[in-house]
Amino acid sequence: MPPPDPTTLVSRLAAGRDDRLVHLEHVPARVGTAVGWPDWVDPDLRDAWTRGGIELPWAHQAEAAELAHDGRHVVVATGTASGKSLAYLMPALTAALEGSRAPNGRGATVLYLSPTKALAHDQWRAVDELGLPSLRASAYDGDTPDEERAWIRGHASYVLTNPDLLHRSMLPGHERWASFLRQLRYVVVDECHVYKGVFGSHVGNVLRRLRRVASRYGAEPTFVLASATSGDPAGSASRLVGLDVVAVADDASPRGSTSFALWEPPLTDGGGENGAPVRRTATAETASLLTDLVIEGVRTLAFVRSRRGAEAVAMTARDTLAEVDPDLVDRVAAYRAGYLPEERRALEAALRDGELIGVAATNALELGVDLTGLDAVLLCGWPGTRASMWQQAGRAGRSGGDALAVLVARDDPLDTYLVHHPEAIFGSGVEATVCDPSNPYVLGPHLCAAAAELPLTDDDLPMFGPTTRDVVDALVARGLLRVRPGGWFWTRQERASDLADLRGIGGGMVRVVEDGTGRLLGTVDPGAAHTTVHTGAVYVHQGATYLVDNLDLEDSVALAHREDVDFTTSARDTTDIRVVDEIGRTAWGDAELVHGHVEVTNQVVAYLKRRYLTGAVLGEEPLDLPPRHLRTQAVWWTVTPGMLTAAGLRDLDVPGAAHAAEHASIGLLPLVATCDRWDIGGVSTALHPDTGRATVFVYDGHPGGAGFAERGYAAARTWLTATREAIASCECRDGCPSCVQSPKCGNGNEPLDKAGAVRLLDVLLAGAPTP
Numbered sequence: 086m087p088p089p090d091p092t093t094l095v096s097r098l099a100a101g102r103d104d105r106l107v108h109l110e111h112v113p114a115r116v117g118t119a120v121g122w123p124d125w126v127d128p129d130l131r132d133a134w135t136r137g138g139i140e141l142p143w144a145h146q147a148e149a150a151e152l153a154h155d156g157r158h159v160v161v162a163t164g165t166a167s168g169k170s171l172a173y174l175m176p177a178l179t180a181a182l183e184g185s186r187a188p189n190g191r192g193a194t195v196l197y198l199s200p201t202k203a204l205a206h207d208q209w210r211a212v213d214e215l216g217l218p219s220l221r222a223s224a225y226d227g228d229t230p231d232e233e234r235a236w237i238r239g240h241a242s243y244v245l246t247n248p249d250l251l252h253r254s255m256l257p258g259h260e261r262w263a264s265f266l267r268q269l270r271y272v273v274v275d276e277c278h279v280y281k282g283v284f285g286s287h288v289g290n291v292l293r294r295l296r297r298v299a300s301r302y303g304a305e306p307t308f309v310l311a312s313a314t315s316g317d318p319a320g321s322a323s324r325l326v327g328l329d330v331v332a333v334a335d336d337a338s339p340r341g342s343t344s345f346a347l348w349e350p351p352l353t354d355g356g357g358e359n360g361a362p363v364r365r366t367a368t369a370e371t372a373s374l375l376t377d378l379v380i381e382g383v384r385t386l387a388f389v390r391s392r393r394g395a396e397a398v399a400m401t402a403r404d405t406l407a408e409v410d411p412d413l414v415d416r417v418a419a420y421r422a423g424y425l426p427e428e429r430r431a432l433e434a435a436l437r438d439g440e441l442i443g444v445a446a447t448n449a450l451e452l453g454v455d456l457t458g459l460d461a462v463l464l465c466g467w468p469g470t471r472a473s474m475w476q477q478a479g480r481a482g483r484s485g486g487d488a489l490a491v492l493v494a495r496d497d498p499l500d501t502y503l504v505h506h507p508e509a510i511f512g513s514g515v516e517a518t519v520c521d522p523s524n525p526y527v528l529g530p531h532l533c534a535a536a537a538e539l540p541l542t543d544d545d546l547p548m549f550g551p552t553t554r555d556v557v558d559a560l561v562a563r564g565l566l567r568v569r570p571g572g573w574f575w576t577r578q579e580r581a582s583d584l585a586d587l588r589g590i591g592g593g594m595v596r597v598v599e600d601g602t603g604r605l606l607g608t609v610d611p612g613a614a615h616t617t618v619h620t621g622a623v624y625v626h627q628g629a630t631y632l633v634d635n636l637d638l639e640d641s642v643a644l645a646h647r648e649d650v651d652f653t654t655s656a657r658d659t660t661d662i663r664v665v666d667e668i669g670r671t672a673w674g675d676a677e678l679v680h681g682h683v684e685v686t687n688q689v690v691a692y693l694k695r696r697y698l699t700g701a702v703l704g705e706e707p708l709d710l711p712p713r714h715l716r717t718q719a720v721w722w723t724v725t726p727g728m729l730t731a732a733g734l735r736d737l738d739v740p741g742a743a744h745a746a747e748h749a750s751i752g753l754l755p756l757v758a759t760c761d762r763w764d765i766g767g768v769s770t771a772l773h774p775d776t777g778r779a780t781v782f783v784y785d786g787h788p789g790g791a792g793f794a795e796r797g798y799a800a801a802r803t804w805l806t807a808t809r810e811a812i813a814s815c816e817c818r819d820g821c822p823s824c825v826q827s828p829k830c831g832n833g834n835e836p837l838d839k840a841g842a843v844r845l846l847d848v849l850l851a852g853a854p855t856p
């Protein structure tokens with residue numbers, strides 16, 4: 086018996102659950118628009134694609150390919166499964182084939198970059214399967230045998246690798262790549278939305294080094310980037326490569342229709358900090374919805390952020406089913422990364438055959454697993470970006486039928502805002518992938534690496550950004566670079582490229598080690614160690630919980646032991662902030678909005694234990710940790726005493742109003758920048774000594790900044806308007822985790838004035854320029 090249609094299903098789910106269905110969006114099916122092959126595409130290549138079942142390209146593929154072929158830097162930013170690879174493969178493989186057939190054997194070359202080795206190998210296989218013997222394509226990475234390396238450098242025309250290899254091997258050893266680099270026609274940057282924050286800032290510098298070295302060999306390659314959909318693909322890509330990039334974002338591939346429900350679990354009384362109400366957790370709500378759908382016989386996949394959460398959803402659903410219909414208990418399971426391949430395949434098959442009806446999975450399933458043809462998908466909490474959301478929702482929809490997707494809001498300001506503002510989810514969107522390659526902490530090591538590759542000259546400086554000269558001078562002062570008549574030189578013995586760690590900032594990761602066995606459980610960024618692996622912290626490793634016995638700061642080791650606990654821990658800290666300088670400033674009436682450098686001093690002083698499933702507070706323990714200093718970027722806004730009066734705020738009310746506005750604004754920044762609220766911090770004060778006014782700061786949690794605060798400054802009106810809305814539309818009375826309470830608050834969420842925060846933001850936004 087086929088399951089009921091999505092609309093019927095949704096009304097059955099909503100029956101008896103008053104007001105939880107906040108919105109139902111019908112996302113219509115889209116008919117694909119195919120166009121002719123560009124006439125310059127190599128005929129052998131076109132035949133190979135036609136044989137493989139691609140009759141004609143979609144319009145967005147052809148448009149991006151034409152732009153690249155004309156030498157325009159281009160980013161194709163369309164949905165999952167829209168065939169972004171064909172867009173870059175048309176120009177890239179046409180050039181590579183031409184290169185392979187050149188009379189001297191060395192014509193045009195292409196460099197393909199992917200964030201992971203595995204993806205590069207997948208792409209290599211896909212190119213290989215085209216069956217074009219004259220195409221000399223090869224992956225080149227840490228696993229490439231030595232004997233093949235020289236051949237690839239000398240003869241391959243399509244080389245697939247990753248930014249790490251470019252950074253550590255290809256650029257430092259560029260002489261050996263001279264013939265390849267001299268002919269470099271295209272650089273393909275696949276999955277470029279992954280390059281965000283500090284990692285993106287590093288990769289941005291690696292790409293600038295590549296451009297500099299290539300140009301020394303006379304090559305000016307065209308960049309072709311592929312990205313998930315985002316708010317400002319052209320801006321993000323331009324910043325990543327340091328060139329003007331045009332975007333192709335009109336997806337012309339076909340898709341089925343989806344009924345998309347936005348769902349908000351109900352508030353429950355008390356249990357929260359300071360007696361605040363908390364919402365029923367998204368995990369518990371997802372388990373209930375999964376149970377109901379399984380009873381209806383609807384094949385459902387629930388996406389849950391953590392493995393522990395996925396297991397809790399499956400277990401809770403099974404427990405409920407045991408009471409209703411014991412036959413259904415074994416038709417629900419959890420599925421997570423870490424299963425053996427045969428276990429995964431067995432689960433996949435069971436779900437396909439209908440032997441399993443409900444599965445709770447972690448997001449790991451997003452990538453590379455073949456699970457389609459489901460009837461419904463549950464998203465337990467906002468998955469972070471619209472691209473991830475569509476990727477997960479896209480799992481539903483059997484053979485073109487209407488699919489059901491339900492986004493269950495977590496108890497935080499961003500999820501609350503999103504379920505109440507469907508236009509932010511289904512509209513054109515404002516979230517942008519950001520990075521900041523000019524961050525001196527990131528730029529410095531890359532300038533050393535660049536100087537080691539080829540001496541740096543005055544002409545090289547502009548491509549690395551406006552602050553480059555200052556950073557170079559500082560490197561000279563530290564004895565890392567030397568000034569000589571030909572420019573700045575690296576003259577030290579060690580490898581300059583070792584100074585930059587693309588996947589982290591600075592060295593000194595804190596290792597988390599199992600007590601007794603010495604087994605390494607994981608590593609933690611030193612900036613996060615005090616808050617996440619302090620003595621007494623719960624550390625989760627592959628779904629299992631460990632308790633930290635001791636954090637040794639001298640040796641950068643946290644010792645932990647395995648223990649099943651039903652609580653989580655969160656650190657309590659104190660934070661001071663000092664303004665170092667201003668980068669940008671805008672007047673909003675009498676208010677001021679500023680972007681600049683700050684120094685943050687933070688000290689973790691205690692931690693709080695909470696019940697895992699309900700979030701109820703169990704107790705607080707003191708900690709003795711030294712203060713830490715962070716030089717970073719912040720966005721801040723100040724208001725005058727007159728504005729505070731206009732907002733009806735007495736002196737007494739200001740700290741609570743500003744603090745509540747700060748919390749909610751941290752929660753909402755991911756709406757405009759692809760960061761997590763854990764990547765940023767905030768400070769609010771009724772009177773800040775450096776501004777002389779009531780001030781709210783939001784800062785990047787990484788040394789030097791990662792572009793998030795800067796993006797907040799650029800999109801301030803959208804960001805703070807949404808912040809105001811999120812607070813105002815929450816139905817709690819005095820503040821709760823869905824609006825102004827924060828799980829990472831250093832002050833135990835006190836004082837907080839919900840109503841005051843709305844009035845404060847109103848007077849601030851009254852002066853904001855209309856767009």
Ligand SMILES: [Zn+2]
Nearest residue numbers: 815817821824
């Ligand atoms: Zn609330």
Ligand SMILES: [Zn+2]
Nearest residue numbers: 830831832834
């Ligand atoms: Zn706070």
